Amino acid sequence: MGLTYFFKIRILAAQLLEQQHTPVLFLHGLLGSKRNFATLGKTLGIQLDKPRRVLGVDLRNHGDTLPWSESMSYPQMAKDVINFLDSQNIRKVVLVGHSMGGKIAQALALLHPEYVEGLVVIDIAPVRYSSKEDxxxxxxxxxxxxxxxxxxxxxxxxxxxxxxxxxxxxxxxxxxxxxxxxxxxxxxxxxxxxxxxxxxxxELEQIAGFDLVLPSATNAGESSSSSYEGDVFIINGGQSRFVRHAYMDQIASFFPNHMLTTIRGAGHWVHAEAPDDTVALIKRYLDR
Structure with a gap:
């Protein structure tokens, strides 16, 4: 299945200066599309001190993506993103993912760390969510x-x-x-x-979970304690329960070099409810 059908690229912002820094790729959440980050991405691209391309894509079975697919596992969706990066000759990227897109970004960092220079995760944890408990x-x-x-x-x-x-x-x-x-x-x-x-x-059970076979797993279907050693910045909404204290050990296991910041008053759609704060936080991470 060719990537041409999976994604339609939208360059949210491209500074006219020489592209010296790693590009940023936004990954939207469930029922979203690349358009969700259009305004925020353009604003971020303008404000960055370090010039970067800022890109957005439509994920599997979302937005303009065709043809549709029957399966939506995180390893598959991470591979979709890898295919997109390869098609654009992008060897390193900073991923910014919200909700389902945040899980895809985390999966990609764990399964293919060679592609990921940095990771910003918006209001999601690398855990299995349960309708009974969450x-x-x-x-x-x-x-x-x-x-x-x-x-x-x-x-x-x-x-x-x-x-x-x-x-x-x-x-x-x-x-x-x-x-x-x-x-x-x-x-x-x-x-x-x-x-x-x-x-x-x-596919909701797949989307609720975080089932990966990491590189160091010894048996088929076995998850391991492999981790991504790069810097990870987690932004969560103060009114949301998707990133809870109970999940912090799991987050630390996968991402030992993580930092978490809470935007008070924001819910799960942090970037929509507090766009200025979200841009400022991502900018600080990228320009550090």
Whole structure:
């Protein structure tokens, strides 16, 4: 499957100065796309003291990605990013990943550390989330199932407009901003979803987990204590529960050289709720 179909590159910012520093690649979260980081990426590119290319991509089964894929394991999605980097002749990169994109970035750093010069992880931990134990992940799963149920209803009752989809989601997703985010994945022109909703729902267990076979594992299917020794910067939202104290040992095991900063008042979508703070923190990391 050729990478041409996996990603469509968007250069968010490219300074006219000679490109002397490692490029930055943004990886979006579940139900997101490269457009989520367009404004933030441009702002970051302008403010950086060290000139860098700032790039964004659409991940597997998201955005403009075609063809769709049945599986969404983190090793596979990390390999997608490797293929993209190779296609652009990028040998080293600083990854900035939010949520699912943050897990992909972490997986890539652990499986292919030779590509990763730096890592910024936004509000996610390298752990398996459980709907029973993690209310925030349960909310995500509930949203996905609500969308999937709506898709089924749409097919049965021929509800095809964006407004109809919005109305049918109101009971299960009362937050209008969250519904608007979900509906960025609906093609109003053709009255259909742009992404394979049912496939993503089927892969939620994969997305909730962090199942890797690391290079030092001795048996097939066995995870190891291998770690990424580079600098890792974790940004989490003070109102979010995706990066909890209970996960810190696991984070330290995988990423011994990590630093964590909390943006008070922000939830899981830290970069959307506190864009100026997010840019300032990423800039500080990149310009250090």
């Amino acid at each position: 209310p925030h992940w349960r909310a995500v799963a509930d949203i996905m199932h609500a969308i999937n149920d709506t898709e089924t209803t749409t097919m049965e009752n021929k509800i095809i407009t964006k407004r109809d989809i919005d109305l049918s989601l109101r009971q299960k997703i009362p937050d209008p901003a969250l519904r608007a985010f979900v509906l960025t994945n609906f093609d109003s022109k053709n009255n259909q979803w742009k992404i394979p909703i049912s496939t993503i729902v089927d």
